[in-house]
């Protein structure tokens with residue numbers, strides 16, 4: 019897909035082996051990473067960093083303290099998944115130095131978004147403003163990650179299916195928080211169509227499939243950055259995830275828990291549920307709560323509490339505000355969700 023308009027990537031280095039010997043182009047550099055990705059990357063890039071920061075906590079006080087301690091450098095090289103990339107983004111913004119982002123897995127879109135997610139008093143806040151120069155996408159490197167984690171990246175693109183309908187519902191009831199744009203909705207749905215078209219490539223993590231996920235993320239930015247909100251990509255499917263995260267107090271693979279939200283909310287919306295579930299199956303995107311280690315009674319309790327939680331949190335207007343989630347509906351839903359996982 020062609021990337022038109024504003025996106026948040028200053029330059030890009032996409033291909034096989036693009037991380038090889040990269041250090042030569044970085045000047046003095048500091049690496050922000052985690053042990054597993056660094057082990058894969060260290061040899062490939064060559065050179066010797068001034069320091070390697072193993073990112074553990076994203077609590078703002080700990081991050082700030084680490085940044086104060088790290089040496090002066092020309093470049094921050096952020097290597098890994100969400101947290102290591104967010105740390106690098108935040109550091110490059112604080113220091114005003116160059117950022118090079120090198121995701122080692124596509125499960126979250128942190129590597130193309132300008133703000134870094136940090137914990138402030140145990141809540142996530144999005145801070146700073148950064149742009150990778152370049153964004154390094156090395157297909158060989160990405161394929162070292164388990165396929166299902168790269169495929170999970172498609173979850174944050176498929177959320178367009180439910181999120182755009184939520185936005186339409188909000189607009190129809192006069193409760194949209196932002197000026198509604200039918201043009202943005204149709205552009206976002208083109209991204210969905212592209213994921214559908216490339217589903218087989220994504221499932222097998224070919225060069226083309228991995229690139230389709232990256233392009234999808236960048237395309238979302240061309241819609242969301244000018245609008246200054248992520249309404250086309252975030253709706254009721256994310257709200258269920260937030261409730262579950264608060265209830266269960268543990269991390270999830272983002273794209274998979276969002277996929278569970280897409281399953282549930284497309285059904286509540288009566289929004290081509292069978293079609294989107296079939297697409298998730300074709301992608302090999304796992305949405306089953308049993309794989310996410312969510313017990314049936316936990317999911318049931320979450321769904322019962324969801325409308326109240328969403329109202330209390332002041333989340334955007336969505337199908338959750340429009341249709342009540344009845345116990346009998348939840349039972350049928352869970353029969354299907356947990357029944358499916360027993361058959362597999």
Ligand SMILES: [Zn+2]
Pocket residue numbers: 174256272276
């Ligand atoms: Zn998301």
